[in-house]
Amino acid sequence: MALSEINLKRLLTGVGLLLLTAFYSPAFLLTLAPVYGAVPPTIFHSYGLAIAAACGWFLKDRLQQISRRQAIFLVPVLAFWVPTIQYVLFQMSSSFGNPTGPIVTEIFAFYPLVILSVGCAAKLIQSGSNLARHGDVVAEHVPLLGSYIIYSVGENFAHFFISECIGFTFFLTRSGLQFLLAILYSALVPSKWIALAIPSILFSLTSNVHVPLGALTGVLNSAIQTEGYTMLARQDSSTGYISVLENNNEGFRVMRCDHSLLGGEWTQMPANYNPIVRDPVYSVFVMLEAVRLVEPEHGEPRNDKNSKALVIGLGVGSTPAALINHGIETTIVEIDPVVHQFATQFFHLPANHIAAIEDATTFVERSRNSPKYDYIVHDVFTGGAEPAELFTFEFLSGLDSLLKPDGAIAINYAGDITLPSARLIVRTIQYVFPTCRIFRENADSSDNFINMIIFCKKSSATPLRFRDPVPADFLGSKSREAYLMPKHEINPAIFEGIEKGGRHVLRKNEIARLRKFQDRNAIAHWRIMREVVPDKVWENW
Missing domain, CATH: 3.40.50.150 (Vaccinia Virus protein VP39)
Incomplete structure (x- = not known):
């Protein structure tokens, strides 16, 4: 393979890593909304993301040194582990509180992926752009500026695409998007360590109730029936995660949008009581x-x-x-x-x-x-x-x-x-x-x-x-x-x-x-x- 082809491949791989990470940003926020609401996770998201990306960029040489140039093979592995780490942290949301919970979840589930992806992308883009002959200043700052532009364009497109297409298919649900992005990371960077992701993949397909698969809906209902609830339907949509919940003990039904209730009605009523329109819970x-x-x-x-x-x-x-x-x-x-x-x-x-x-x-x-x-x-x-x-x-x-x-x-x-x-x-x-x-x-x-x-x-x-x-x-x-x-x-x-x-x-x-x-x-x-x-x-x- 010619040197120019090698450089182009590195450059395109680096750009691809940045675009996938940019797409993951709004997708990750979507997964936080059902537990913490749509607004609180956004309060510190952009600041934390900027810090994580900066760490990845400026620590790129250190990352390569520590990993013996194997860091890039960990990127798809981390991408597959994000939903499982989230699931574990979500179970502690009441202890974390809000907005602390979203911050903790991003620190442990998302920012490691950002740091590693940006660090590896930085090395690939610098080596692929071959700007060293123009001096150290150009070689360092032009790729940095270019990477920022690529990331920003990618994130803006991701926001538009998700808002228009969310909920159409499994891979366009908030949990499905995480799987899709992990698959794309794996296709972009074939990893010899991908076997390390198998436990997380198996957990997601058998036990992660956030994944909208038929079998997992039954697992979800088993989990919440201890609280007296049954989920009748759920779907990702343009305004959020919409679901219908039935309270079997007190006899009411509510519609949920993310971490909010849009309303509800009483389903269990006294004998001989039949109002023309059912009584709302609020x-x-x-x-x-x-x-x-x-x-x-x-x-x-x-x-x-x-x-x-x-x-x-x-x-x-x-x-x-x-x-x-x-x-x-x-x-x-x-x-x-x-x-x-x-x-x-x-x-x-x-x-x-x-x-x-x-x-x-x-x-x-x-x-x-x-x-x-x-x-x-x-x-x-x-x-x-x-x-x-x-x-x-x-x-x-x-x-x-x-x-x-x-x-x-x-x-x-x-x-x-x-x-x-x-x-x-x-x-x-x-x-x-x-x-x-x-x-x-x-x-x-x-x-x-x-x-x-x-x-x-x-x-x-x-x-x-x-x-x-x-x-x-x-x-x-x-x-x-x-x-x-x-x-x-x-x-x-x-x-x-x-x-x-x-x-x-x-x-x-x-x-x-x-x-x-x-x-x-x-x-x-x-x-x-x-x-x-x-x-x-x-x-x-």
Whole structure:
């Protein structure tokens, strides 16, 4: 083989190692989300990744010396061991806490792979580029700059590819991606030590319940049945890891997205108790139905049979199911097709609705300036972090343009109401809708992280009032009798203060202002979720 061919092969192998490692970065974050949530693992990920990559680059000669130039053969072996190391560490998530847990998991499961891959890639690229004749400065810094560009391009492509293709096949699930990348590492660098990976491969195929294979689903259910749970379905999708869990002891069913519950309903009910729409496990979804009780500005109360509703964010479908059963023509906008599928399959979402499976911003932009809805329900909480773009002035103004002059809107917000982010979002809502009232889900005022619903109407001529409910409003449900009428009102004055350097309203070009507060909200939400569902259920996905 000619010297130029040898150099080219080294160069391409080095580039390949960088691209695979770049692809592994977002894939690894996906595997952390079901145990720690989507947001907390990202807090320190980029910093840790940069440090690990720098260690690999600047210790490349030392790595070669220690391993006697055999380090590259360990790369595919490590890649196959990552899921097993993760599995072991996940079982200690409650001890580690959050965000410590993601950091510990990356240090022991991912960063060794990064250090070794980058170190070996650095040596290959330097020797393959043959820049020594141009001096030491060029030979050292040009490959470093080039490697950074290659890695950055690869990681950006990986984010796009995963977001578009996640869940299509086994190898495009979050666990399947780890297998695929390990196989690609092995193809790029055929290793004489690959036999060292066999124990991890066997464990993953027989005992690692995170791998979405039929036989392992049974192993998963055996593991969580000790906690009283059964998993009915699971699938990776565009918004996260979606699964349906049944609690066999207390008699309820919930839908999970990563480390969050999108909602649920009671499945075991007393004899002779058959509500038209099943009782949700969270009273907040009943409260959202009170948007029907908001009195119109003029004229007689609305006739449900002639009314239309728009629901942004489906969850398990408790609120839209009630609206539909009241005879209201209901349009549901849900970005995740799996959420819509599971809500229909497992949570009795009526089929007679209009489904728009797309991003809400796209739907609203396409539909704006066509006021046709009597009611709008905005319920888009996602795993401890609000999707900030759906609380901007621009998006809310779009909803305002879709609401009839006598219409009403109910907006569910979950978070720490003492944070500037909550104040900013409430001020933005009040800026768009001039007449609002705010209610918390329960009476406990000691907890700052709450679900609250902001009810608003378009006109400011009269205060917002609710009509008294009648038996038909309850749909035969005891839960609706208890929780339909909002009770625990919040003084809006607590949201008026603007922190130093803050803004009065949230604009779509300034949503980055919420990021640091989203981190705190997500961690607080993680702790709450650990009290709702046992650790073992979260850890075993």
